[in-house]
Amino acid sequence: MLKGWTGTLLRVDLTNGNIEREAVREDWARDFAGGRGIAARYLSEEVDARVDPLAPANSIIFATGPLTGTNSSTGARYMVVTKGPLTNCMTTSNSGGLWGPELKFAGYDLLILEGRSPAPVYLWIHDEAVELRSAEHLWGKGVFETEDRVKEETGFPDTRVTTIGPAGENLVKYAAIVNDKFRAAGRSGVGAVMGSKNLKAIAVRGTGAVEVADPAGLMQAQWAQKHALTQAPLTSEGLPGYGTLALMNVVNEHGALPTRNFQQAQFEGAEEISGERLVETRLQTNKACFACTIACGRVSKVSEEGQGRYTLNTSPRNWREATEGPEYENAWSLGADCGIDDLDLILKANTLCNDLGLDPITLGATIAAAMELYEDGVLTDKEVGMPLPFGSGEALIALTEKTASREGFGDLLAEGSKRMGDALGRPDVFMGVKGQEFPAYDPRAIQGMGLGYATSNRGACHLRAYTISAEMLGVGDAEGPESPVGKGELAAAFQNVSTAVDATGLCLFLTFGVGLDEIAPLMAAATGHPYTPAELELAGERIWNLERVWNMQAGITAADDTLPKRMLEQPIPAGPTKGQTSRLAEMLPDYYAARGWSEDGHPSQEKLRALGLG
């Protein structure tokens, strides 16, 4: 087996409690590079694409990469791969923290979880000893309490726990899986899949080693990478200084900050919820994920004025007053998108999302869509149970809790804004793609992002093709954000590279400072297979096409590679990007051509054969 890999996967059939070890297929490990790639390969082999995401026949895979658990900067990541209930597509949801490396140290590259347990259980992995334990007493508990109690029950304070909250148990369509209390595989409802299997948590303690093929080569490559990260402005100053929230002012000034459910593209309260404001008033310290030399994580407290109003309860044991976050995306979705400019309130709502196990992006965007419907008179106090104008922090907090428990109006919110809009006869309020809500960049203002959203394999997502790097932030070359020219090729290239990075077990934020030129030597030294940048990019393309083919088997067509009418037809009303719409129709043919796909978005047989998928 390639080094960097443990060579073992753990297969758990939750229906009958069978636990088996299996050798990881080495050819797949090599060709799909790791994490997102090999998990997608196993899923496509073992699960029918037409499966109901919440049925026992769906599997959920937790996968690390060859660099997870090594000292490669950001070698912390694991990927959750399954069919997502929000999108009905293959979803690949990524998280950092400490849990992924711990799984490697315990001796496993992947976990494949199948079936459905007859009663709530959690999985406890302590090196070779693996058992399912009752989780009856944890069912209904939040993420924070569950993690603390599971640690106590396992007897080790350094047990790492990944868990769902009440939202996952209640099959909220965008429930998250949260590890180390504040790190989440957040999107597309992976937490609901776990909930549907009656699996509350996975606790891991690993005392073993990750071995690499070429120790000296790895050290050299890691030094080069670490050095490059200290030289690039975004990874040496922007992210450590202000976290991802550094983007709030930048994106707002550009006129690309979606505001009040994408009715505007600038938010008058952006400064109040910016990274700069967080540092001035609330930041306690930076916090790194495992092996990360960037350390963008925020540990924050509510301000003095906010104490009492927004007291945080992240106990029983952890962060008695401080919490983590918010990330840019969450501050946008719970803030600007809902017309809210109170950072204390956002911290509170964000902490609730962590504890309840909700994806804050889709939650905030769904509440924003509901706010628009309320202001249009489609929803009234009677249906919602309270006033719901834009800017209402009280409603945001109350509805976050009701959504996780599916209580009252929360039951509809729990379906996400697409299903909500459809149910209320207003499909136009859904701002997203393939059932999943947009993240925090207006696709009318940044053309490449729009194309990336439309063609993403897991619905609208900023992490599949972050073309904004090249279009706006000065990383690499591209036409400006207002231009559709060359964006087809740009989006495809970004998708391939990002997918490859996801497979290695590293974090996408690396790409603000290094590229596959720096990552390939790490992969080669770790695994012993002579990966080149081109081979890694090809692996990314292979994975992307595999996901696409599976999604098409699930029923996705080129008609789904689109954006809402508001993005295509309704110009941005004011600000520096006034008058812009998304020029998707001009970009999409270029994209299909760059991919070697047919005009109706099918990967050609020729392309699939070239990738070894035909």
Next chain:
Amino acid sequence: MTSATRTLQIHPDRCTGCKQCELACSWVQTGTFQPSRSLIRVHVFDEEASFAPYTCFQCDEAWCMQACPVNAIDVEPDTQAKVVIDDVCVGCGLCVIACPFGTMFFDRGSHTAEKCDLCADDPACVHACPTAAIEYVEADPVGWISAFGEKVDAGRRDSLKGEL
């Protein structure tokens, strides 16, 4: 302590909790990445929102050395580091019990005690730390640690007086 001795100086306020020091240390011990074998550990103080790497600070009294029944712990002359001599160590674990700081470890594989030996005057954890939270500096006899030591000593004298 001789004037030439260098020591690990730890700045908890700079630590981000990334564990690069643990990875580097386990690398030196095993040639693999295995934090469970690291001789430096990052402690997380959640309530304080603080992280602190923690390892042997080569104390003068060296209870580990005093407790060892077979003289398997010696002082390395150049660095004054207390080092375990593997082929003398019989794996009794007394040093682990004796150390008041919890920085003696026991490896069940080799059945010997393990401790920080300052990597022969070039500590790997220092190189690995991305935020300079661990520095290898000239021991400062009038720095905060000696002031802290004096304070502890004074307190001990006072309490002893009370008992006498």
